């Protein structure tokens with residue numbers, strides 16, 4: 001039970017020997033999460049040399065203390081990717097982070113997004129009617145991706161050319177977050193393509209005025225950021241803005257196909273759509289975990305953690321913690337789990353969650369008005385170091401009006 005940390009200090013902490021990044025563990029992580037939560041609030045992951053935080057209370061506390069638990073040099077489990085993230089907003093801390101987030105963050109506030117609602121709802125109805133007319137379709141490729149691609153690239157304001165690669169490049173960046181396994185190695189080799197694309201956006205000044213990306217050009221033009229920082233900021237928003245929402249939406253359809261009683265509740269009362277989407281993100285948390293670097297000697301739940309160590313903030317495990325949630329293994333759209341950590345929490349809490357919710361709720365609402373049942377078979381999950389997602393979700397729908 002006693003384990004020396006990377007920095008040589010000895011902490012009394014339970015040890016878990018399993019690799020959390022095998023294909024098997026990625027496809028079904030929940031037994032590992034339960035075992036980790038049962039072991040304690042802090043568990044040393046022998047294979048990955050990191051302190052895991054599998055329980056909700058410590059995840060919230062660490063996310064709320066960004067002075068001690070820093071993203072800089074610590075979000076990814078491998079140093080090569082941490083080094084590549086060095087200039088990013090996502091992996092910056094303190095005043096620098098506040099400044100960088102403020103350059104673009106105002107485009108994503110609820111007030112700023114309000115005028116988009118009508119367009120998003122129209123796009124959702126069009127996407128849903130198109131797949132219903134097809135009869136059988138892939139909820140990932142034909143519905144969730146089409147919807148997100150109809151909204152987000154225009155919102156960011158990027159040109160048509162190159163859009164088709166964004167989701168694959170983002171998936172590669174997500175894979176880079178793992179330990180340096182084969183998946184991360186392969187992804188590191190292609191992660192530069194997103195950077196090349198972002199560099200072209202800046203050089204060619206192609207983002208459209210009024211879009212999110214143009215705020216980055218404006219900040220560069222008036223000297224608030226340099227060119228390298230501008231490229232990095234483009235990547236900060238391009239990477240998480242698409243596949244995360246595609247995943248949330250696909251998981252929603254998968255869950256409703258398996259829990260038709262819950263779909264009936266939503267169809268009967270479409271005002272449940274917002275809480276239902278929250279429950280989807282709690283139950284099938286798309287971003288499983290991120291790391292943090294410990295800035296000074298500290299303690300978590302009485303366990304001494306030395307400066308320089310890394311902790312793994314396990315959003316997906318925290319969202320299933322029996323200590324926090326009643327019957328966490330039950331998918332319940334009436335639960336309204338507003339305090340879930342599926343969008344993170346604190347200084348680095350998801351900057352784009354308002355947009356993600358707007359898109360997902362619009363699609364669920366359009367589906368609730370038209371679809372009685374989802375029949376899913378032959379689905380294939382994605383094997384990714386960070387995301388819990390589907391590659392494909394073959395779906396048939398039964399149409400009908402509300403019960």
Ligand code: HEM
Nearest residue numbers: 090240241244245248287290342343344348350351352356
């Ligand atoms: C269902 C969809 C989404 C999920 C589940 C999700 C999840 C997350 C999580 C867990 C974090 C926290 C990272 C941390 O603590 O280190 C995060 C941060 C972030 N997200 Fe999202 N996200 C989603 C959609 C989006 C969208 C649509 C955008 C952009 C339009 C976006 C932009 C960002 C950015 C920029 C950050 C970094 C914030 C910072 O470091 O200050 N996300 N997201």
